[in-house]
Amino acid sequence: MITALLSLVLTAGAPVPLSLSSDALRAHYAGVRSLRADVVQVKEGKYWARPLESRIRLQYVPGRVVWETLTPVRSTVVVSDAGMTVTGPDGRPRDMGPVTNDPRFAAIIRFIRALFAVDLPGIERDFELCYAPGRLVAKPRPGSDVQLFREVRLEFDDALELRNVELDSATERTRLTFSRIERDR
Numbered sequence: 001m002i003t004a005l006l007s008l009v010l011t012a013g014a015p016v017p018l019s020l021s022s023d024a025l026r027a028h029y030a031g032v033r034s035l036r037a038d039v040v041q042v043k044e045g046k047y048w049a050r051p052l053e054s055r056i057r058l059q060y061v062p063g064r065v066v067w068e069t070l071t072p073v074r075s076t077v078v079v080s081d082a083g084m085t086v087t088g089p090d091g092r093p094r095d096m097g098p099v100t101n102d103p104r105f106a107a108i109i110r111f112i113r114a115l116f117a118v119d120l121p122g123i124e125r126d127f128e129l130c131y132a133p134g135r136l137v138a139k140p141r142p143g144s145d146v147q148l149f150r151e152v153r154l155e156f157d158d159a160l161e162l163r164n165v166e167l168d169s170a171t172e173r174t175r176l177t178f179s180r181i182e183r184d185r
Contacts, residue, residue, distance in 0.1 A: 020156060020160075022120050028118075028160040032062075033185060035181065035183045035184075036059050036180075037180060038055070038058075038180045039058050039176050039177065039179075040053065040054070040056070040179075041053070041054040041176050042175045043172060044172070045171050045173060047171060047172075052072075055070045056068060056070065057070060063080060063081050064081075065112060065113060073089055074089045079113055083100060084096065084100075104147075108148065110125070110126070111126060111127075111146055118162065126140060126144040126146045127141060134157075135155050135156070136156070137151060139151050149167055149168065150168045150170065153168075163177065163178055164178070
């Protein structure tokens with residue numbers, strides 16, 4: 001009895017775990033005209049000697065994502081309706097070669113755009129979604145062209161702001177941590 005009372009007293013002021021739902025996320029992200037954020041990306045994996053940390057400035061408008069890596073090596077990736085372009089530290093575009101004709105490449109581009117727009121129908125095209133308190137877990141659908149990923153986890157704060165994304169593949173884990181999020185509706 002005393003344990004139960006102590007438990008009630010100790011948890012009375014504790015925050016209630018955020019209950020995510022597709023309706024709550026759709027309502028929160030509806031009408032976003034642009035989004036800017038600072039991102040810290042940490043890659044770890046089988047082929048990395050140590051974790052690689054990058055600092056990124058992300059800009060999103062419907063139909064276009066700009067991923068500007070500031071450190072350790074400057075580069076810019078633009079994902080748009082026209083596909084993806086990569087510009088290296090010298091300011092010159094990089095040739096993507098035959099990968100641009102690969103349906104898996106098109107699926108990953110589609111996923112990136114849907115992910116940063118929190119476009120749930122777009123994500124559900126290739127992933128099965130599972131909602132948990134403060135977290136959305138996406139696993140590739142059987143036969144999907146995004147089998148590169150084993151699982152993608154999106155973590156949201158109490159105000160439904162996207163705070164972390166973890167992408168797991170067979171050989172690598174990438175964690176994106178968002179800060180200084182600015183959104184225009």
